[in-house]
Amino acid sequence: MDKSREQTPAKDPELLGLHPSERQKPPTRRSSQRDWLVPAFVAGSLIPFASIAWRIGRGRLGANPVATALNQVGLLALIFLVASLSCTPLKIAFTWTWPLRVRRALGLAAFFSALLHFSIYWVLDQNFALGSVVKDVIKRPFIAVGFAALVLLVPLALTSTKRSVSRLGFRRWQRLHQLAYVIGVLGVIHFYLRVKADHTLPISYGLVLALGFVLRVAANAKKNRDARLRAELRAARSASA
């Protein structure tokens, strides 16, 4: 998911995730110094899980600890998912490049949280009753949607390494990882369908996602327009020559 940490000049300038004007420059000293960034995100992502584990150990998760842990880990998965999908929009909006460097860590955090969320549901909530889990997935739209999101996250997690990018080729890898948009939408729907009365939270995550999509579409449209203008300019020049 992270394509910006290539240290050697990549064949495809897209791999660097840099603004076109920066693409020919060698990596700046400043960015090479931010070695702490990804480890900090990995460590920070683990803190809420440590907090949940600590609360379980101290019996501080309330009268229904299974439900509380299930809900909080599920919400964390959605937060990580939306955060990983907000990296590119942040880059578009503020021309920051650091969000792209933490994107893989965020995406993997989303996957592991979703996996833990499902494990809590299967093991602690349903006590390993595979039959009732299968029935739930088939019968209950909200569980089916959540399960689909988890299943779709698997290939993305498996191809999150730099080696996968070169093995698949950047274009195919990118096409595959566009699944993340679908997963994000599924995650928000899963949350929306689960909530009993107050839909504020799922709607706000949906809005963050939607804002990100709008920024991407706008940036793409601008890129296409620029390319067309350049092509027209070239055509005009060669015609006048």
Place this chain on the structure above:
Amino acid sequence: MSRKLPRSPPSSELTPKELYTRRREFIKSSALFLGTSAALGSGLISLSGMGSADPPVAPPLLPKPEPGTVSWQITRRGRYATSEPQTSYEDITTYNNFYELGLSKSDPARLGFRIKPRPWTIEIRGAVAREQTLDVDTLIRWFGLEERIYRMRCVEAWSMVIPWLGFPLADLVKRLEPSSSAKYLRFTTLLDPEQLPGEESRVLKWPYVEGLRLDEAMNPLAFIALGLYGAPLPGQNGAPLRLVVPWKYGFKGGKSLVEIRFQESEPETTWSHAAPDEYGFYANVNPKVDHPRWSQATERRIGELSRRKTLPFNGYGEYVADLYRGMDLTRYF
């Protein structure tokens, strides 16, 4: 006089030169690492609502009313009681669905103190011999206090065992002498955002309204609770008086009641208005009729880790099944 130079440290303890020259960078990176991970971690904790998921402290058992003002004496125990272990006072008073006091399970315990349980009156309206306003202490004087240890099954597939204190609803209904047009009872919760701040949010239509058919209200199991574990109800459990209908899902038990209306038509209840396909008027506990979004076949008893099978009518079928003879319970859910 010869002076010895201090022994130089072994070479293994010497800081490598490149680390020494990069020490400022190292300290800066460490600080940035710590700062960023701490900020991210606390951001995630607050976004995932863990702060508010912290269980609140259970309230102390409330003092019993002064003798002389009202007799807070338990006159009867043990009818219809279950022998199952009782859920702890702490769990009963810190894990509540009472949206008028907030949407999370722990909000009501934090805000329950806002309810002022005395003085408190309840309006009796509609098809009765005499419409009247009754003081809650008058009710205690009329009917005394009986302990009922009931299972409580929430529609969210968890359950508790609660020792209530109160009187049978049937006693009140008989005394009020409903007229022949009284077919249903409509229970209304207090509407006052000062005491119930959750009513400022529009998640449900306030005030909360629940209802029973007259014959359901006359069933000896239907109960008006004023206490819990021998003491007056804390705010979060619906002080000063609430409905308890143990063979129905918990949301049928309207809390902090201010009006009971006797009427001919079936009242529209809050949850069936909000989501008619998910919450019916009857809401009898039924393992065979699933909530559209989850199974009702099993439940988690609070305090237990494994799930248990949900019983039809929450295990009270022998007392109440006759009320629904001939009714299609998948349609009238």
